[in-house]
Amino acid sequence: MNYIIVETGKTLGGIENFIIETVKKLTSDGNKVFILTKTNTTIYHQELINKSNIEIINLGINKPVEYLLNSDIKKLKDYCYQHITRKMGNGVTTVICPFFDNLQLGLLLFAEDTSYRIFHIWGHPEDWVKTLKIYKNSGFHKRKIKNSKYFYQKSLLSKLFKEDADFYGGRIVPVFNSWYYETELSPEKICTFPIEDIKKPYQEITYTLDGKIKVLWCGRFDEWKNEAIIHISKCLDSISQNTDMDISFDIIGYGSKKNTLYVKNNISSKNIEVNFLSYVSPQDLSGVMKEYHLGIGMGLSVKKMAQVGLPSIVIDSVDNKNIDKLKAEWLFNTFEGDAGDGYYFEMVGQPLNNRHQLMELLSEVINNQHLLEVYSRRSREFVEENYSQDKQIESFISCSNKSLFRGIGQKIYRRNILLRVLFSIYSLLAGKN
The missing domain is CATH 3.40.50.2000 (Glycogen Phosphorylase B;)
Structure with missing residues (x-):
């Protein structure tokens, strides 16, 4: 044909x-x-x-x-x-x-x-x-x-x-x-x-936190993602004041000069370590992602993080006038291609009933760290079932x-x-x- x-x-x-x-x-x-x-x-x-x-x-x-x-x-x-x-x-x-x-x-x-x-x-x-x-x-x-x-x-x-x-x-x-x-x-x-299948056999991630939790964002900087990146840093900064855990937030991504400066100038890093990793080649992405304990993102990026075994959170895209609409959900609780679409559903008058505040989801696993391995498995299995490349x-x-x-x-x-x-x-x- x-x-x-x-x-x-x-x-x-x-x-x-x-x-x-x-x-x-x-x-x-x-x-x-x-x-x-x-x-x-x-x-x-x-x-x-x-x-x-x-x-x-x-x-x-x-x-x-x-x-x-x-x-x-x-x-x-x-x-x-x-x-x-x-x-x-x-x-x-x-x-x-x-x-x-x-x-x-x-x-x-x-x-x-x-x-x-x-x-x-x-x-x-x-x-x-x-x-x-x-x-x-x-x-x-x-x-x-x-x-x-x-x-x-x-x-x-x-x-x-x-x-x-x-x-x-x-x-x-x-x-x-x-x-x-x-x-x-x-x-x-x-x-x-x-999501493109991982060629190498999957290896289970073992969560040895040693007093530090490493959180990853992966995705470009643009008008409908910038606010989410900034919001993640603010939530982590706030949580760090009530936990003995050291928290780091690494950011894979880049954008126009305007968007990059906007994100960097608005990131809150008083109590957490923030690292801008910029571009990571697709060939190296899976290996880099496995070094983290928790992933947050939109679109295919968050599904890639789940595929390699990160407990993964879908965060919604919003503009800077509607930060109050910014919510999130564990990837394994989403449905049919959810790419961070909660605000869109809100815009058209059909709000999703399974969205939560990001602070709530982050606090859940930081205060109950045994859940990280459970959510790692659930996130990976969800992607394998719903986003298999071959299927x-x-x-x-x-x-x-x-x-x-x-x-x-x-x-x-x-x-x-x-x-x-x-x-x-x-x-x-x-x-x-």
């Missing part, structure tokens, strides 16, 4: 790593995979170049689909026909598109032919919402921007849901987007993102092959002609500098 991945990632994040591992699985099973990129400098060239049954095709475009001119579209379609369509042969090809703009590119190139099924991947609940403004659109989106693109996305969302063409990765994605776009998205089951990737591939969405008659979203021309001029000038 043939698969096409429409992907433009330049950095290695959770979605990109997931796609790389999925491609490896597909090709090991004898499938042919074409990866479409916009440039020849993506991480897919670094990770998958020269692998058998994989062809990486550089489309050579530097614009979002909504800004393409008619001449750009003609060149793209001609190029696609020459380098992809002619090679497909008989049967149905599955086109996998993470993020909104890649989905638009997939529709542009393949929606006129019923031999292509199209499947979309969500990486974050606000992936589509962030594209509604022309300029940078970051932070939490609580105000609905009901422009022409909003209504286009609302209609497309409903089609994808009805034709089983969406991979949500976490329960909050359909919940948030049902609220934001005022449409009903209610999948019976959520297929979650996996989840097979489930994802099965989902993608069940998509009924062909995109016939589905128009792509385009900005008005003036904005398209202005963007083309800007791109041309930027390319010369």
Whole structure:
């Protein structure tokens, strides 16, 4: 079977790593995979170049689909026909598109032919919402921007849901987007993102504390994670005043200069030891994590900590105006891809009833240290059961092959002609500098 991945990632994040591992699985099973990129400098060239049954095709475009001119579209379609369509042969090809703009590119190139099924991947609940403004659109989106693109996305969302063409990765994605776009998205089951399996046999962590407990954060610095990192340090600093244990808090992660300075300038370290470890290579991450007694994080990072045996806490993302909404939970008490989503559920009027104050969870294990080994085992077993790479990737591939969405008659979203021309001029000038 043939698969096409429409992907433009330049950095290695959770979605990109997931796609790389999925491609490896597909090709090991004898499938042919074409990866479409916009440039020849993506991480897919670094990770998958020269692998058998994989062809990486550089489309050579530097614009979002909504800004393409008619001449750009003609060149793209001609190029696609020459380098992809002619090679497909008989049967149905599955086109996998993470993020909104890649989905638009997939529709542009393949929606006129019923031999292509199209499947979309969500990486974050606000992936589509962030594209509604022309300029940078970051932070939490609580105000609905009901422009022409909003209504286009609302209609497309409903089609994808009805034709089983969406991979949500976490329960909050359909919940948030049902609220934001005022449409009903209610999948019976959520297929979650996996964690890459540890190659070496797992070794049980023995907790010999020797009067010191080492706590780890792993995750980048950005607007919706910064407050959680700062809050962890404040809770640990407060707890340290009522225990004989020495507490250290190590931070793996980095971000923009602005976000890095914000975190460092607001970390409370009067009574605890704080160490900024910055970047740790993926190959070394598991070994480094095993040196700690407790892990706190969001997304795939907290699941990686649990996988190596750390008692792991999911902490919610919030902005600095809503610190009072910041809560947490033991990973093994969460469900369906929870990546630190409690505040999102609160935003849409469906608060989770199993969230606790972080101080409560930390005090529980620091005051009852025998629980660390119990929670270590429970965290690891939870990840093995719910986020197994082999099982989840097979489930994802099965989902993608069940998509009924062909995109016939589905128009792509385009900005008005003036904005398209202005963007083309800007791109041309930027390319010369």
